[in-house]
Amino acid sequence: MGTGEPEESGELDDTASMPPDSRPKQTEPEIHRRIGPYRLLHTIGEGGMGEVWVADQLEPVRRRVALKVIKAGMDTKQVVARFEAERQALAVMDHPSIAKVLDGGATPEGRPYFVMEYVPGVSITEHCDSRRLSTEERLNLFIEVCEGVQHAHQKAIIHRDLKPSNILVSLADGNAQPKIIDFGIAKAIGHRLTERTLFTEVGSVIGTPEYMSPEQADLTGQDVDTRTDVYSLGVILYELLTGSLPFASGELRSSSYEELRRMLREVEPPRPSTKAGTLGDKAVEAARCRDTDPGSLRRQLKGDLDAITMKALEKDRARRYGTPSELMTDIRRFMSHEPVQARPAGTVYRLSKYIRKHRGGVAVVSVLFLVLLAFTANTWIQARRIAQERDRANEESDRATRLAARKTRAIEFLTDMFKPSAEAIAGGKRVTALDVLDNAARHVVAPNTEDPISQDELRVAVASGYRKMGLYGEAQALLAIPDMRATFEAKRREQGEDHVETLVAKVFLARALWIIGDLGEAEVLVRDALRRRAHVTDVDRIDVRARQVLAEVLTRRGQYLEAEQLLKQALPLAQQIDRSRPPSIPFLMLSLATVLARQGRMTDAENVRTRALAVAAETTEPGGPQRANFEYGSACVLALEGRREEALNTLALALEHRLSLDEAVRLSEDDDFESLQHDARFRALVAKGRRMSLSAESETHPAR
Numbered sequence: 249m250g251t252g253e254p255e256e257s258g259e260l261d262d263t264a265s266m267p268p269d270s271r272p273k274q275t276e277p278e279i280h281r282r283i284g285p286y287r288l289l290h291t292i293g294e295g296g297m298g299e300v301w302v303a304d305q306l307e308p309v310r311r312r313v314a315l316k317v318i319k320a321g322m323d324t325k326q327v328v329a330r331f332e333a334e335r336q337a338l339a340v341m342d343h344p345s346i347a348k349v350l351d352g353g354a355t356p357e358g359r360p361y362f363v364m365e366y367v368p369g370v371s372i373t374e375h376c377d378s379r380r381l382s383t384e385e386r387l388n389l390f391i392e393v394c395e396g397v398q399h400a401h402q403k404a405i406i407h408r409d410l411k412p413s414n415i416l417v418s419l420a421d422g423n424a425q426p427k428i429i430d431f432g433i434a435k436a437i438g439h440r441l442t443e444r445t446l447f448t449e450v451g452s453v454i455g456t457p458e459y460m461s462p463e464q465a466d467l468t469g470q471d472v473d474t475r476t477d478v479y480s481l482g483v484i485l486y487e488l489l490t491g492s493l494p495f496a497s498g499e500l501r502s503s504s505y506e507e508l509r510r511m512l513r514e515v516e517p518p519r520p521s522t523k524a525g526t527l528g529d530k531a532v533e534a535a536r537c538r539d540t541d542p543g544s545l546r547r548q549l550k551g552d553l554d555a556i557t558m559k560a561l562e563k564d565r566a567r568r569y570g571t572p573s574e575l576m577t578d579i580r581r582f583m584s585h586e587p588v589q590a591r592p593a594g595t596v597y598r599l600s601k602y603i604r605k606h607r608g609g610v611a612v613v614s615v616l617f618l619v620l621l622a623f624t625a626n627t628w629i630q631a632r633r634i635a636q637e638r639d640r641a642n643e644e645s646d647r648a649t650r651l652a653a654r655k656t657r658a659i660e661f662l663t664d665m666f667k668p669s670a671e672a673i674a675g676g677k678r679v680t681a682l683d684v685l686d687n688a689a690r691h692v693v694a695p696n697t698e699d700p701i702s703q704d705e706l707r708v709a710v711a712s713g714y715r716k717m718g719l720y721g722e723a724q725a726l727l728a729i730p731d732m733r734a735t736f737e738a739k740r741r742e743q744g745e746d747h748v749e750t751l752v753a754k755v756f757l758a759r760a761l762w763i764i765g766d767l768g769e770a771e772v773l774v775r776d777a778l779r780r781r782a783h784v785t786d787v788d789r790i791d792v793r794a795r796q797v798l799a800e801v802l803t804r805r806g807q808y809l810e811a812e813q814l815l816k817q818a819l820p821l822a823q824q825i826d827r828s829r830p831p832s833i834p835f836l837m838l839s840l841a842t843v844l845a846r847q848g849r850m851t852d853a854e855n856v857r858t859r860a861l862a863v864a865a866e867t868t869e870p871g872g873p874q875r876a877n878f879e880y881g882s883a884c885v886l887a888l889e890g891r892r893e894e895a896l897n898t899l900a901l902a903l904e905h906r907l908s909l910d911e912a913v914r915l916s917e918d919d920d921f922e923s924l925q926h927d928a929r930f931r932a933l934v935a936k937g938r939r940m941s942l943s944a945e946s947e948t949h950p951a952r
Contacts, residue, residue, distance in 0.1 A: 286305055287303060290302055295432065297331065298319055300316045301317070305350075313363050315362075316364070334430075334432045371413045372393070380539045390576075391580065398572040398576075400428070407428065410480035415429075457497075457501055461476040463565060476565075482575075486517075492527060521553075524546050556579060745780060755797060770797070778791075796839070800839075809847075811843050834860045845888035853888070879902035884921065892924060899933050
């Protein structure tokens with residue numbers, strides 16, 4: 249016996265579950281009395297029929313023992329019979345994990361007693377938690393308990409009240425040794441433990457509710473065998489692994505008998521890994537007591553340990569482990585990385601266990617296999633690379649042809665667009681930017697079946713010009729948003745949500761909505777396009793453009809941080825675009841610099857702008873419209889940085905390099921130039937920009 253209290257009856261109203269400081273105490277006259285060669289020191293437990301004392305044996309050897317004696321006035325025939333049954337049960341057993349009986353007799357008053365080894369330990373759960381034992385260390389200790397219970401079963405004894413307080417752990421030479429105590433309600437199988445009449449009163453429940461098997465909850469108590477102890481071991485294992493019981497103690501003890509019986513027979517407890525994930529604030533403490541963290545603990549329990557524990561807790565005992573030996577054998581299999589009997593032995597499961605058990609051999613074979621695989625793969629890759637290079641060369645040729653045709657159509661469009669304006673200027677008439685926009689609008693409305701994507705881009709560009717002039721109705725009419733929406737819906741029906749053409753149409757519709765100021769729907773559409781991007785592979789047409797549109801929407805809303813992240817994601821993607829297409833990287837970098845400047849991060853903005861200048865010098869033609877548009881964006885950043893003079897000089901340079909129509913119109917409306925809008929030189933540059941967008945084209949094509 250030890251410092252934990254043994255239980256006498258195990259009935260529902262027992263005192264064995266009370267904490268030490270609330271248990272009944274011996275009266276003063278009882279202290280230091282002697283029973284035979286034993287001097288009683290103090291009580292360590294008291295139950296319904298007996299009390300347990302720590303005592304010193306004085307002869308023939310001196311040693312510390314535990315002495316259990318029937319309480320005064322409790323020596324009825326039934327109590328004496330049960331007491332002698334417990335003594336006989338302990339006497340027939342000899343196992344390191346079971347407390348040994350050393351002696352027995354009767355007091356001068358005729359009350360029976362027996363003496364057993366003293367176990368100066370604590371309950372198995374308290375021992376494991378206080379020393380923060382890992383799951384593996386707890387399993388090793390639990391196996392020793394299973395061995396002790398198996399020994400009792402071999403001696404035809406069923407404990408019937410296995411629980412942590414009846415399994416004490418003491419240290420001997422630094423090694424933990426569990427001891428099973430309190431066989432007070434043990435049951436013999438096939439023989440009688442005593443010649444005295446022993447019976448269980450019909451209508452009383454024998455055992456502790458938290459650890460009681462479903463069949464043990466039957467009031468007759470007759471249909472109980474060794475599998476009852478297996479169930480109790482399953483509850484103890486559950487508690488050792490999770491730090492919690494399968495069923496809450498308060499819920500069981502506050503229930504009526506019928507409700508208790510129903511829960512034990514019908515309600516399935518959660519698996520240990522599930523329970524460990526539902527402990528809330530207690531999960532951290534439970535994991536800490538097992539020298540791990542909550543996530544790791546759940547992963548340790550999931551799988552084999554779940555299956556082993558739940559098999560021990562089966563409601564139907566025919567599906568339960570038949571003996572403690574079967575339970576501990578399955579635990580040993582788990583610890584040896586072998587397939588456990590509690591789980592269906594599928595091929596994948598058995599293979600994973602074999603690999604874990606034979607890591608060394610598998611590693612050698614795997615290395616040899618990987619070498620062979622690498623050689624084969626290298627040969628295949630080389631052949632594939634040759635074929636890809638051939639296909640890439642053919643594709644480059646086709647792309648160059650398509651690009652040349654696209655440029656030709658763009659030149660033809662610009663020629664037709666500017667021709668009336670150029671003729672008007674040649675005739676001495678005054679032409680405004682609005683005149684140019686109106687003329688451009690008439691050209692882009694006509695359908696172009698050869699290249700609808702290019703035409704959509706032109707529509708967006710001209711509509712953007714209208715928007716910058718505050719003409720939102722004209723922008724919306726030109727974009728024909730209802731038509732664009734109808735086109736998008738048709739593609740979605742015909743080709744599916746995740747088809748590349750559907751996503752391209754969705755991004756164009758989003759940009760059109762952004763132009764007319766419908767930021768809410770634009771954001772929803774472009775975010776959905778980005779989410780569905782994972783199902784397609786056309787990086788050029790979706791990734792960069794969608795992120796750029798979403799960044800524009802968020803910038804207008806003042807959500808600079810997310811806009812910054814989107815542009816940073818778009819930059820490496822833009823590098824994957826075919827080299828023959830117009831460069832987008834320096835313009836993306838300028839957009840990023842603008843967002844950084846709007847956040848007040850002027851140093852970062854200037855660093856990005858400087859890098860963009862270097863990239864633009866390599867990718868844009870000096871003096872051309874692309875370089876002019878880039879210089880325009882660079883001036884935006886300089887204006888936001890407060891570098892007014894440099895911004896004005898850069899704007900002047902952009903005008904000399906022929907800004908595009910869209911950028912020339914933006915010049916007078918762009919919020920980025922708010923700090924310059926009252927500057928006379930800026931107003932002069934605005935006027936010049938609008939004139940040059942027309943006169944430059946007239947000079948280029950004097951015949952028109």
